[in-house]
Amino acid sequence: MKAYITRRYVFPASHRLHTAALTEAENYELYGKCNHPHGHGHNYGLYVTVSGQVDPATGMVCNLTDIDAFVQREVLDAFDHQNLNELDAFHEKVPTTENLCLEIEGILRRGFTAARVEEVRIQETRKNSFATVAPGAGARRELS
Amino acid sequence: MIYLTRRADFSASHYYHNPAFSPEENQRVFGKCCNLNGHGHNYTLEVTVKGEVDATTGFVVDLKDLKLLIEREVTDAMDHRHLNKEVPEFQSQNPTTENLAIVIWNRIHPKLKVAKLHRVRVYESEDLYADFYGEA
Numbered sequence: 001m002k003a004y005i006t007r008r009y010v011f012p013a014s015h016r017l018h019t020a021a022l023t024e025a026e027n028y029e030l031y032g033k034c035n036h037p038h039g040h041g042h043n044y045g046l047y048v049t050v051s052g053q054v055d056p057a058t059g060m061v062c063n064l065t066d067i068d069a070f071v072q073r074e075v076l077d078a079f080d081h082q083n084l085n086e087l088d089a090f091h092e093k094v095p096t097t098e099n100l101c102l103e104i105e106g107i108l109r110r111g112f113t114a115a116r117v118e119e120v121r122i123q124e125t126r127k128n129s130f131a132t133v134a135p136g137a138g139a140r141r142e143l144s
Numbered sequence: 145m146i147y148l149t150r151r152a153d154f155s156a157s158h159y160y161h162n163p164a165f166s167p168e169e170n171q172r173v174f175g176k177c178c179n180l181n182g183h184g185h186n187y188t189l190e191v192t193v194k195g196e197v198d199a200t201t202g203f204v205v206d207l208k209d210l211k212l213l214i215e216r217e218v219t220d221a222m223d224h225r226h227l228n229k230e231v232p233e234f235q236s237q238n239p240t241t242e243n244l245a246i247v248i249w250n251r252i253h254p255k256l257k258v259a260k261l262h263r264v265r266v267y268e269s270e271d272l273y274a275d276f277y278g279e280a
Contacts, residue, residue: 003246006274007271057164058162059239061242
């Protein structure tokens with residue numbers, strides 16, 4: 001039987017939305033308060049969804065210790081309590097939560113092999129969340 | 145098409161163990177979850193059904209019926225119970241969050257007469273939930 005497991009991780013980080021491709025005035029018009037010069041922060045809620053067949057011997061899609069260890073090492077150690085603008089990953093990209101989502105999705109797809117990575121969702125605030133979805137998500141994407 | 149989700153809570157205890165594994169293997173695979181005295185969670189269940197709205201009643205499904213179905217098939221059987229010792233489906237498999245979603249789907253699906261079961265989601269905690277969409 002195919003099941004999906006979603007694990008939540010919370011990490012605080014700061015960012016500022018600003019691009020060298022626009023003037024100061026254009027940046028402020030585009031990004032508004034997200035362009036304030038000293039940045040601001042969020043408690044990012046990272047939701048990682050993986051899927052696979054439930055192993056009849058264990059009852060698990062994958063061992064939570066495996067996904068926790070991978071996310072800690074490859075994601076949280078890099079982003080937790082950091083200023084995203086200062087990280088190599090955002091040297092040439094604006095650290096919008098869209099881009100953060102894509103960056104973390106890329107890390108998982110390249111390195112996590114214990115189950116299929118279905119979705120990476122980031123809750124930036126209570127009002128905003130962003131998600132990437134695996135190709136061929138099918139019926140599951142009707143409602144998440 | 146409307147998707148309707150009903151939520152229910154239940155508190156239960158469980159442990160993870162495979163009698164075919166050695167004690168060392170059980171410890172390695174299941175960690176602190178293999179304590180045979182068990183431990184507990186406040187589970188949250190979300191049952192999502194889908195269907196068209198009935199022109200007369202305005203319902204996708206009568207919520208009173210859905211609520212009773214969940215109470216009979218899930219809450220009455222699992223709330224304030226030890227899943228390994230008191231729920232028959234868990235005598236031969238671990239009551240993981242994944243297996244809970246599948247077992248609850250199998251209990252509800254055949255008895256849902258109006259609307260179609262779309263998803264069963266079980267939260268073991270705020271940090272972990274499992275979804276089952278009835279896929280083999």
